[in-house]
Amino acid sequence: MPTGPDEFDLIRRHFDWAMRRPGVVLGVGDDAALIEPPPGTQTVISTDMLIAGRHFPADTPPDAIAHKALAVNLSDLAAMGATPLAFTLALGLPAVDTDWLSSFSTSLREVAGRWGCDLVGGDTVRAPCLTISITAIGTLPVGEAIRRGGARVGDCLGVTGTIGDAALGLRLALGDGEVPPGLTQADRSHLLRRLERPQPRLAVGQALRDRAHAGLDVSDGLLQDLGHLLGASGLAAELDLDALPLSAAARRWLVERPGDIDRVINGGDDYELLLALPASLALDPAWGLTVIGHVESGPPGHIRERGGRTLPGERGYDHFRERQT
Amino acid sequence: MPTGPDEFDLIRRHFDWAMRRPGVVLGVGDDAALIEPPPGTQTVISTDMLIAGRHFPADTPPDAIAHKALAVNLSDLAAMGATPLAFTLALGLPAVDTDWLSSFSTSLREVAGRWGCDLVGGDTVRAPCLTISITAIGTLPVGEAIRRGGARVGDCLGVTGTIGDAALGLRLALGDGEVPPGLTQADRSHLLRRLERPQPRLAVGQALRDRAHAGLDVSDGLLQDLGHLLGASGLAAELDLDALPLSAAARRWLVERPGDIDRVINGGDDYELLLALPASLALDPAWGLTVIGHVESGPPGHIRERGGRTLPGERGYDHFRERQT
Numbered sequence A, B: 001m002p003t004g005p006d007e008f009d010l011i012r013r014h015f016d017w018a019m020r021r022p023g024v025v026l027g028v029g030d031d032a033a034l035i036e037p038p039p040g041t042q043t044v045i046s047t048d049m050l051i052a053g054r055h056f057p058a059d060t061p062p063d064a065i066a067h068k069a070l071a072v073n074l075s076d077l078a079a080m081g082a083t084p085l086a087f088t089l090a091l092g093l094p095a096v097d098t099d100w101l102s103s104f105s106t107s108l109r110e111v112a113g114r115w116g117c118d119l120v121g122g123d124t125v126r127a128p129c130l131t132i133s134i135t136a137i138g139t140l141p142v143g144e145a146i147r148r149g150g151a152r153v154g155d156c157l158g159v160t161g162t163i164g165d166a167a168l169g170l171r172l173a174l175g176d177g178e179v180p181p182g183l184t185q186a187d188r189s190h191l192l193r194r195l196e197r198p199q200p201r202l203a204v205g206q207a208l209r210d211r212a213h214a215g216l217d218v219s220d221g222l223l224q225d226l227g228h229l230l231g232a233s234g235l236a237a238e239l240d241l242d243a244l245p246l247s248a249a250a251r252r253w254l255v256e257r258p259g260d261i262d263r264v265i266n267g268g269d270d271y272e273l274l275l276a277l278p279a280s281l282a283l284d285p286a287w288g289l290t291v292i293g294h295v296e297s298g299p300p301g302h303i304r305e306r307g308g309r310t311l312p313g314e315r316g317y318d319h320f321r322e323r324q325t
Helices: A007-013 A062-080 A098-115 A165-174 A185-196 A202-208 A222-233 A248-256 A258-266 B007-013 B062-080 B098-114 B165-174 B185-196 B202-208 B222-233 B248-256 B258-266
Strands: A024-026 A033-035 A041-051 A083-093 A118-126 A131-141 A156-159 A214-218 A236-239 A272-277 A290-296 A303-305 B024-026 B033-035 B041-051 B083-093 B118-126 B131-141 B156-159 B214-218 B236-239 B272-277 B290-296 B303-305
Touching (some): A024 A118, A041 A062, A041 B083, A041 B131, A062 A083, A062 A098, A062 A202, A062 A214, A083 A202, A083 B041, A098 A118, A185 A248, A214 A222, A222 A236, A222 A258, A222 A272, A222 A303, B024 B118, B062 B098, B062 B131, B062 B202, B083 B202, B165 B185, B165 B258, B202 B272, B214 B222, B222 B236
Parallel strands (some): A118 B041, A236 A303
Antiparallel strands (some): A024 A033, A041 A131, A083 A131, A156 A290, A236 A290, B041 B131, B156 B272, B214 B272, B236 B290
């Protein structure tokens, strides 16, 4: 009895890509994948799960979903200073939509290629709503990972890029009517793009591994993630909100709605790196960092605002609360 | 502003285990995990996604879910001949139930310890229904993996354990009233246990790597998975249904309902290994294999039943069809 292709096989064909990087021995199509990282390296592993309607609006185009699902995992690799090698994809689908699958897989392949990793395995099942779990695998030289603990008193706190765009972009995406009227179309596009197309800061992470004292990626909100870094390091910090790197769009937003600074520093989804490192590194223009504060001794995890103002107290986005929009 | 524990942190504490195997450098709690497999090995990676109500009945106890979720991934590692090292867990929860989490995490830790792997990372999100995605990571000596392709004409087809118990156990679990009346209570317990507590055949896989010519784990149904092995090897097979290894419970079931042989060979969820290997290995009692047929030349994937009977034509369980119960 010959066994012909079934719906599963058809789905899998969307994800059976021929490209194989050095280090990837066996990809999609067997019981498991095989990789062989270079000698002298450690393997870095990160997993995230994204649910439609929770981590992205349910009507997000498939190419944007593919981008974001891989980017958020690679952002974790970037935060460790790793070089991506491979990833697996577990995909829960409410129905089989060939057009959707084609667009999703094409985009996933494109961004995977851009960021230097191969899809090596996965699983496809029926689920009540679109569910994507990616496990990203990277490598770095033994002992050079950037961890959360390890910040030192006097370290600068440097961040890549700008903070808060995605949180403001989410308000636009949800269309809840509280958007400042003075925002230009270009501002809107910028904020939405930052929500949908985060860029994992792989080059900065790789350049600063074994040099930054501590770091992580800002995904839950700047304040919450800074708290994580400080807690793991057993130290406190002074934060200068006036120094926050903001995009022109975010600046225009805050001129009209200054209270939304709360969303900027608590909103999450930034996928920028937050690093504790010596001033000589933090101020080197090669890395494009903005210094937003300093590590100091004090109660572990405590954040003191420069100038003594009280920091907006909301926590980063918690998926077990309702969205506060 | 000190950042205190939130609901997320509380969940994570259920999964922050202190145990660290050699090779696991950094586990739960940072942006990503770090492993350092032994020199001379390749790393084996497998991902599965399980959805409540689809891959297990929604009222399955948390300890059984933990067991099965890890077992099905480790079964893939077993099929490659790998030794487990670590795994990540992405968990989608409809609500936070501390008792459930405690039971689930305790059981997961227990089976992970038994099977020799550490939880090294993960993600927890809110989802419409319980969703579990595990990525298992193992190691094996370079070049010794058992793959699906590679079977040779004349190879014996050997399987571990017994086939069909889980498919019959599923009928019991669903309680659809078509259960043979002659089944004993012990039979029922056995079949349900085989459904809920598959045992990854790690020892056999590790012993026969670099010796079996081809292999995989039987998860989609014996006929379908045999078709996969033959397709990848470009060969055909003769299958002897009379030689199928059946438990006493399955035998009693089939005496009363002989037509259910169809479910036995197509039902899936066996998590036994199917190997193509020389007779000297297949018949060695050390491995506990049962020879159920032979590889022969012929149309790739073609399965001919010994004695010329026509094989029941149903395919293995496809999650994109409704369950046929």
